[in-house]
Amino acid sequence: MNRREALTALAAIGAVPAARAHAAAGDLKAAAREAWLYGLPLIEMATTRARALTGRAAGVPAGLNRFGHARTLAGPAARGVTTPNNDTLYSSAWIDLTRGPLTLTLPRAGERYFSVAGMNMFTDNDFVLGTRTSGGGGGRFRILGPGQPGSGPDVVRLTTPHGWLLSRILVDGPDDLPAVHALQAQLAIAGPAVTPSAATYADRRAPAPAYFASVADLLRSDPPPGTDAALFARIAPLGLSGQGGFDAKRFGPAEVAEIEAGVAEARAALQAIRPGAAVQGWTYPRSNLGFFGQDYSLRAAVALGGLAALPGAEAMYMNPVGDRGRMFTGPGPYVMRFAAGGLPPVDAFWSLTMYEAMPDGQFFLTENPIRRYAIGDRTPTLTKNADGSLDLWIARSDPGGERTGNWLPAPAQGPFTVSFRAYLPRPELMDGRYRLPPITAA
Structure with missing residues (x-):
């Protein structure tokens, strides 16, 4: 139906x-x-769409059925969508299928992580195209709306007449930005022109x-x-x-x-509302994250605290057990220690991102003296210990010495939290055989 x-x-x-x-x-x-x-x-x-269509969201044009591109990685000024990542460049398009289907062109991303999620207005991911599903070879796909005829391997369907396409392309540091911009330029939508509703x-x-x-x-x-x-x-x-x-x-x-x-x-x-069960210091996502069914409470919580979350096969989002629920309130330092050979099993990338907590329950990146908003497997300064283990240091001030290269800065004051992202998680992470080490006070 x-x-x-x-x-x-x-x-x-x-x-x-x-x-x-x-x-x-x-x-x-x-x-x-x-x-x-x-x-x-x-x-x-609707609120996020309005920001985009009135030009209040950075990198998004005031129009339907066309992509707008973020050209720099998200920073503290990015306040359009809660819990932004600092790993990928976003490209965003709000779409209207009431006049007919659209044609989506994807770039040739090769081995680089890339995805385009098609979300209906109830925030379900009706489809995800890219590295995991359609591969890195690019191509053209037809997006159909409710009741519009069509089928085939190049057809995807949105279950509401309106929706959101959100692309993520992995960036491997500042020098990699021109290559990602070239991929963004290949993203395109063709179809009937639509005037945004007033x-x-x-x-x-x-x-x-x-x-x-x-x-x-x-x-x-x-x-x-x-x-x-x-x-x-x-x-x-x-x-x-x-x-x-x-x-x-x-x-x-x-x-x-x-x-x-x-x-x-x-x-x-x-x-x-908690997005999942807490195990050994981390809350793991429920299996229905990103496609919620009749789990209306979870859908609402994610819309507020993690709008546009991907399904688990594409990405897993883990939240910590802190000093007060998900929040950390102390001065630190805190440490997250991976045993030798115990880094997260992923086929794309992993990262730990810092957020300051807003009174309304949203989370945004926070200013810090070294402008580091996330730390992960692509951070060039990461240094392992002599035994092969890896410590990530979370603190409001520089922990000093060799720890600085492994430091994720926290806000100077106020509650904060982090989010652990694992893109293209392997089965042992998805089924719980692998668990993240807890964050503890050092």
Whole structure:
């Protein structure tokens, strides 16, 4: 069932006994809580798209169905998308398939890591092209939208009429930038011209009535799958349907207060959602990261703290167990010690990236005196110990001596966290036979 066909299934919700019973109970707070989390990925995608189409996102042109390119690696000024990486150059295109399919041209990247992820408006990766899937030889692919006919090895499909293409190309230091720019220049989209909509949407900070009105508009533009019908049955008291229906005027002041209370609970719950299980000092991603199914809580948490996360076969993202949840608050130094022969098993690259924590739960790169925002297998100053082990030093100030070359600077003050990325992880990392060493106070 495609998303447009889902409308028929969702229209039948009113006949579902559970939906009628829930509506009769009138549990607005519970409905608002679940609906707010469900709508957050749509809102975050719309907010990120608006930044791009108004020229507020660096390296992205104000237009649909064309790529904009970041020409330098992300730094502290990159605040358009939470948890940016400092390993790859991004190329980004917001696409509209309502006028017909698009043709995507990929560059010949050879052995260099390269990917283009096609995300629907619910943040699922409907497809990933590149090193792992289509190879490094480049080529042309047809992107089809819901209900558009076509099949074959050069066809990929987006399950919503609108979406986001995000390319990542590995950069091996500053001297490698011209070669990556040449690859970016080969990325292209061809297809019908589309004028961006003038519609505006509320952001996640908006009052509940404005927020849900925007979610309703986004659901009309990009219908949900039929598999979400049970959720719409549960939130029936709110009047938010899969067809986008929502009428704030039918609620009195007391009911609006109840809805706002549910939204407040959702905001609080969002901060407590963990993307996976903690094992030996690290939280490992759930298997459904990047294609979430009906795991609406995880989808919402990732939309806030890691929008555009790739599926596990493409990349694994590990978060540490710090002094306070994911956060580190002490002065350090902290150390992450890999035993001899115990570096992460990957077929592309690995890195450890530093982030300062924002009050709203987002994370961004942080200023530091040596302008090092990540450390990993391509860092030229890394030095192993005499026994072959490797120490990564995490500290607010230079740990000094031979440790400086292995130093990942932390913010001078305030809470911080790190993210460990493993691109094209090998089976032993994916299935848990290999575990990262913990970060401990030195």
